[in-house]
Amino acid sequence: MRSSEKPEVLLHLEEMLSPVRQLLKAHSLRRTAIREQVLNVFLQRKEAVSQSDLEQALGHPDRITLYRTLRTFEEKGLVHRAIDGTDKLKFALCSSGCSHHKHQDQHAHGHCEHCGRTICMEGVWLPELQSVDGFQVKSTFLIVQGVCSDCGKRIATKK
Amino acid sequence: MRSSEKPEVLLHLEEMLSPVRQLLKAHSLRRTAIREQVLNVFLQRKEAVSQSDLEQALGHPDRITLYRTLRTFEEKGLVHRAIDGTDKLKFALCSSGCSHHKHQDQHAHGHCEHCGRTICMEGVWLPELQSVDGFQVKSTFLIVQGVCSDCGKRIATKK
DNA sequence: CTTATTTTGCAACCACGTTTCATTTTATCA
DNA sequence: TGATAAAATGAAACGTGGTTGCAAAATAAG
Numbered sequence: 001m002r003s004s005e006k007p008e009v010l011l012h013l014e015e016m017l018s019p020v021r022q023l024l025k026a027h028s029l030r031r032t033a034i035r036e037q038v039l040n041v042f043l044q045r046k047e048a049v050s051q052s053d054l055e056q057a058l059g060h061p062d063r064i065t066l067y068r069t070l071r072t073f074e075e076k077g078l079v080h081r082a083i084d085g086t087d088k089l090k091f092a093l094c095s096s097g098c099s100h101h102k103h104q105d106q107h108a109h110g111h112c113e114h115c116g117r118t119i120c121m122e123g124v125w126l127p128e129l130q131s132v133d134g135f136q137v138k139s140t141f142l143i144v145q146g147v148c149s150d151c152g153k154r155i156a157t158k159k
Numbered sequence: 160m161r162s163s164e165k166p167e168v169l170l171h172l173e174e175m176l177s178p179v180r181q182l183l184k185a186h187s188l189r190r191t192a193i194r195e196q197v198l199n200v201f202l203q204r205k206e207a208v209s210q211s212d213l214e215q216a217l218g219h220p221d222r223i224t225l226y227r228t229l230r231t232f233e234e235k236g237l238v239h240r241a242i243d244g245t246d247k248l249k250f251a252l253c254s255s256g257c258s259h260h261k262h263q264d265q266h267a268h269g270h271c272e273h274c275g276r277t278i279c280m281e282g283v284w285l286p287e288l289q290s291v292d293g294f295q296v297k298s299t300f301l302i303v304q305g306v307c308s309d310c311g312k313r314i315a316t317k318k
Numbered sequence: 319c320t321t322a323t324t325t326t327g328c329a330a331c332c333a334c335g336t337t338t339c340a341t342t343t344t345a346t347c348a
Numbered sequence: 349t350g351a352t353a354a355a356a357t358g359a360a361a362c363g364t365g366g367t368t369g370c371a372a373a374a375t376a377a378g
Contacts, residue, residue, distance in 0.1 A: 030344055030355065051334085062358055067335070072356095083244040085300055087366095089335095110294050121291055127301070132280055134308030135269050141244055141302040142286070149293025189324065189375055210365080221327055226366070231325095246335090248365090319378100326373065333366080342357065348350090 019043065027076040034061055034069055039078075048082035048090040048109065048118040084111040084118040085143040092120060109141070112148035114155075119148060178202065186235040193220055193228055198237075207241035207249040207268065207277040243270040243277040244302045251279060268300070271307035273314075278307060 020039045024031050041049060041057050049057075054066060070091055073079040082092040108124035111117075121144065129137040147155070179198045183190050200208060200216050208216075213225060229250055232238040241251040267283035270276075280303065288296040306314070 032344080032356065034357085063334085064336085064359080065357055068356080083242075083302060085242045087246060087248050089246050108291075110291065110296075112294075113297070119294070121294070124286070124288070124291055127283070127286070129283065129303060132267075132269065132283055132303065134311060135271075135278070135280070135303065136306045136311055137269075137303050138272070138305040140267075140304070143242060143300040143302070144288060144291065144294065144296050145299070146297040147295040152293060152295055191325065191374075193326085222365080223328080223367085224326055227325085322375105322377085324373105324375070326371105328370090328372100330369090331367085333364105335364080336362085338359105338361085340357105340359090342355105344353105344355070346351100346353085348352100 023078065027078055029072065029076060029078075034058070034065055035073075037061075038066070038069055038073070042079065042091075042093045046120070048084060048092040048120070050088045050090045052088070053090075082109050082118055082120070083141045083143060084109045085145060086111065086116075090118055092118075108144050110144040110146065110148065112151055113145055114147050114151035117148060182237065186237055188231065188235060188237075193217070193224055194232075196220075197225070197228055197232070201238065201250075201252045205279065207243060207251040207279070209247045209249045211247070212249075241268050241277055241279070242300045242302060243268050244304060245270065245275075245277075249277055251277075267303050269303040269305065269307065271310055272304055273306050273310035276307060 020036050020043070021031060023039055024035060029035065037058050038054060041054060051063070051066060051070060054070075055061070055063060058066075070079065074081070074091065077094055079091040080094050082090045084090055108121040108126065110119045110121050112119075124142065124144070126140045126142050129140060131137060179195050179202070180190060182198055183194060188194060196217050197213060200213060210222070210225060210229060213229075214220070214222060217225075229238065233240070233250065236253055238250040239253050241249045243249055267280040267285065269278045269280050271278070283301065283303070285299045285301050288299060290296060
């Protein structure tokens with residue numbers, strides 16, 4: 001689908017409406033199909049997603065390209081790694097506090113042992129440590145494992 | 160090396176002295192070479208170790224056997240997974256509070272971004288949460304990233 | 319010392335992370 | 349709009365790690 005096939009009016013509308021393109025432009029990233037698709041998934045879901053989540057959501061695109069897309073996003077400060085205690089690497093959209101090399105992620109991550117989703121818990125604050133037994137603290141992560149509210153309801157109603 | 164080649168007095172001494180064999184017996188596990196070796200590494204280092212750490216430390220034994228050894232130890236409550244924010248799975252010796260299926264790990268884990276080691280921080284306590292926005296909390300993990308005291312000293316003296 | 323049970327080591331498979339390189343696509347500028 | 353430089357893609361290929369099944373070996377029990 002080439003953009004030249006669309007009337008100009010529509011093009012301008014799209015440019016105005018698309019937060020995805022704004023994000024790409026703001027981080028000086030070229031606009032490509034997979035980047036837009038990936039960003040759309042990040043914007044739709046508010047949770048942390050793994051590469052395999054994305055592969056499924058996007059109908060199994062080239063996995064190397066997807067891999068590099070995520071790494072590029074991470075480098076440019078669009079996403080950060082969300083540590084959720086699983087061995088699976090997940091990413092979440094950065095908030096405005098993230099820059100290219102310093103990511104801030106001042107909230108806990110809740111990992112649901114039922115559905116496997118990882119949600120960001122904005123309300124939980126992390127202990128602010130500076131040094132522990134000679135260990136210089138640079139960042140802290142709090143992982144909360146349990147059952148998310150959706151799964152909790154589902155279990156309650158089905159039983 | 161068959162034990163029958165040693166005098167009986169020595170045998171008794173060994174039995175009395177070996178915490179490794181006590182651990183195995185306490186968890187009704189058979190005494191095998193690799194299990195003793197792995198436990199020795201766990202007892203010597205006080206940090207969390209990954210499978211590849213163990214492979215290196217033990218001179219690359221059969222990796223499947225090692226893999227199953229760790230899983231067995233985990234099932235029997237000898238070790239627990241130590242979440243340190245890396246994608247690499249690590250294990251640490253359980254304290255007395257661990258049973259077969261319920262592991263307690265009430266301390267933070269410090270991950271050194273310099274040497275990659277993961278140490279247990281007994282002094283840092285985790286926030287006790289019960290429910291956050293409908294999320295039922297079952298366990299919490301605190302990961303502290305930074306520079307461990309050894310690396311801190313090493314950097315300070317070398318520069 | 320024999321036997322039943324457990325553990326080991328091997329083969330084999332799949333998922334994932336990662337790099338290299340030729341080809342394609344994008345943004346830029348005339 | 350069309351040519352061009354730079355960037356991104358897709359294929360191939362490799363390494364590591366996790367996992368299972370099965371026959372051989374080792375262990376604990378009698």
